[in-house]
Amino acid sequence: MSSIIDDETQVTAPSEKMSRNDWILQIFLITIGLIIALPIIIAIFTSLKSVTDINANPYNILPREWTLDNYRTAWNATPFGRYLLNSAIQSGIIVICQVLFSILAAFAFSFLKFPGRDLMFYVILGSLMVPFQLTFIPNFILVSELPKNCIELFGESAEFCNSVGANSYFGLTVPFLASAFGVFLLRQFFMALPKELYDSAQIDGASNFRFLWQIVVPLSGGAISALGIFAFLGAWSQYLWPLIITNDQSMRTVQIGIRFFLFDQERGADWGSLMAGAVIVMLPTLIIFLVAQRQLVKGIAMTGLKG
Amino acid sequence: MQNSSPPKGKGMQKVMAALEGYLYLLPTLIILGVFVFYPIISSFNMSLTRVAPFGNQTRYVGLENYQRLFTEIMEGGDYWNSLKVSFLFTLGTVPTGIALAVGLAIALSYPLKRLSWFHRLLIFIPIVISSAVTGVLFRFLYNPAVGYLNHWLTFVGIEEGPNWLASKDWALIAVSIAVVWRQLGFNVIIALAGVQNIDGTYYEAAKVDGANMWHRIRHITLPLLTPTLFFLLIINVINSLQTFGEINILTDGGPGQATTNLVYAIFVDGFIGTPLRGFASAQAYLLALIIVVVSIIQFRGLGRRVNY
Incomplete structure (x- = not known):
């Protein structure tokens, strides 16, 4: 294997000792890497400093004494627990539905034959071209007016009408329950499965639905979990939609919660608890990154999309 | 049938x-x-509608909203401003982000024996950070009293760093830095995949011909990377046109309207104060048109993956 920066010593001496170029590159990459990760590193260490420490030595990156006080302050000052719960439910609903609906659609596109199939595939792919900026105002009006329309349709006694509009999990998630990206990703994977599987299942008399759940899904664990990870990262990080569709504090997601916490805290300039809040918000995605880095990177490199 | x-x-x-x-x-x-x-x-x-000033009557007004946007462009009004902000922001973030990504991808593609997982970890990490958290982290870094950025600038002899978020001249640059940072991990991953796709024998041949590292980058890597660069260009232009979260948290579109881009103007007109949903929709339609044209160019480009 050769590469751009290869030099003679590298090619002729594949020993365990690092060459001079290796050393230069090591130092260069570590330095750049630390600079890139620095905003996150600073946030984590600042969140573990005491308030007096932050004010007395603002530019010491490491804390003098380590404390979790900022987390306590942040947790008590604003309902982070509630925000986390909301985000978990919102992301959970989006992940489950996107994965489920994408499996169903991708299966139809890769195994079944019916008129209009290819047209439908292009229609679904075409939705990727429609930017969110075009759809969010009509969707906001549609979802906000849903409870009113629901009551007109089902009458005052229909209790579920109160949980479909703005400030509801339904409203937070409903525009994102299907994913053209997910359909595309899984279709690519399903198409690569051997067609003989389908033929022999047909001969055995298995229904399409059984074939999907008992053969296709178990064989596609990698692709499905990759889609799940992308769907989660996308849902957890959402900003514009949760910002406009919730105005009740108890329905905010973590991303919106940290925004309002920022504008509360800054008057007191309590950066310690603010950074603690930021760490709370990014912790789930950081953990996923550490655990599934390889899969994530491979998925992005293969599809060129972030979900 | x-x-x-x-x-x-x-x-x-x-x-x-x-x-x-x-x-x-x-x-x-x-x-x-x-x-x-x-x-x-x-x-x-x-x-094509407007809500009448008195009462909640929605009126059909034809192309009035589009006419207003056109007038604002001609007279240098608000819409002209947000077009300009979006344009400058794209111009500032996209080439910078791609150049950084390609440079890092080339450095990362070298098969180091040790620690290469660690380099990747640090360099890729921004991909999982949301725009809201990016906004919060950089608001701290830019803070005039305790922020790190101006403190670091003193090391290179700049005693009085800019007031990043409160200055009309610096706010857009401040937002740009934050967004380039958040996008970097994604861009490096794509660029690295492109670099690694290049057949190693090209480099062998060049080495036999005595080409040094810069020659190899200039005459092999970059030309063979054009499809990847093109893809990165399109994706980054679209992303930069859609930037919202960082602006909302760092500057709220200000100071004045210095960071109000096309998306932010839609948000302000559609949701802040008296909502002008018709006017905001007209802006959304024009923005979508710009984005769709860019995406069509992308789909056409994907069809022919030509190297030069």
Whole structure:
């Protein structure tokens, strides 16, 4: 294997000792890497400093004494627990539905034959071209007016009408329950499965639905979990939609919660608890990154999309 | 399809097969139909209306909202400003982000024996950081009293760093730095995949011919990377046109309107104060048009992956 920066010593001496170029590159990459990760590193260490420490030595990156006080302050000052719960439910609903609906659609596109199939595939792919900026105002009006329309349709006694509009999990998630990206990703994977599987299942008399759940899904664990990870990262990080569709504090997601916490805290300039809040918000995605880095990177490199 | 008297059982089977196919597509088609395709029409209809100043009567006003946008462009009004901000922001972030990504990808592609997982970890990490958290982290870094950035600038002899977020001249640059940072991990991953796709024998041959590292980058890596660069260009232009979260948290579109880009103007007109949903929809339609034109160029470009 050769590469751009290869030099003679590298090619002729594949020993365990690092060459001079290796050393230069090591130092260069570590330095750049630390600079890139620095905003996150600073946030984590600042969140573990005491308030007096932050004010007395603002530019010491490491804390003098380590404390979790900022987390306590942040947790008590604003309902982070509630925000986390909301985000978990919102992301959970989006992940489950996107994965489920994408499996169903991708299966139809890769195994079944019916008129209009290819047209439908292009229609679904075409939705990727429609930017969110075009759809969010009509969707906001549609979802906000849903409870009113629901009551007109089902009458005052229909209790579920109160949980479909703005400030509801339904409203937070409903525009994102299907994913053209997910359909595309899984279709690519399903198409690569051997067609003989389908033929022999047909001969055995298995229904399409059984074939999907008992053969296709178990064989596609990698692709499905990759889609799940992308769907989660996308849902957890959402900003514009949760910002406009919730105005009740108890329905905010973590991303919106940290925004309002920022504008509360800054008057007191309590950066310690603010950074603690930021760490709370990014912790789930950081953990996923550490655990599934390889899969994530491979998925992005293969599809060129972030979900 | 021909309907020329198939046996009854077989025709029935065909219908059932079609029904079954569409049943699998139904959830996806319903969601995309209601929340992606229908708004293409309803949003255009809305862009032709205005809510009367008194009462909540929505009136049809034809192309009035579009005329107003056109006038604002001609007279250098608000819409002209947000077009300018979006343009400058794209111009500032996209080439910088791609150049950084390609440089890092080339450095990362070198097969180091140790720690290469660690380099990747640090360099890729921004991909999982949300725009809201990016905004919060950089608001701290830019803070005039305790922020790190101006403190670091003193090391290179700049005693009085800019007031990043409060200055009309620096706010857009401040937002740009934050967004380039958040996008970097994604861009490096794509660029690295492109660099690693290049056949190693090209480098061997160049080495035999005595080409040094810079020659190899200039005459092998970059030309063979054009499809990847093109892809990165399109994705980054679209992303930069859609930037919202960092602006909302770092500057709220200000100071004045120095960081109010096209998306932010839609948000302000549609949701802040007295909502002008018709006017905001007209802006959304024009922005979508710009984005779709860029994406069409992308789809055409993907078809022919030519190297120069």
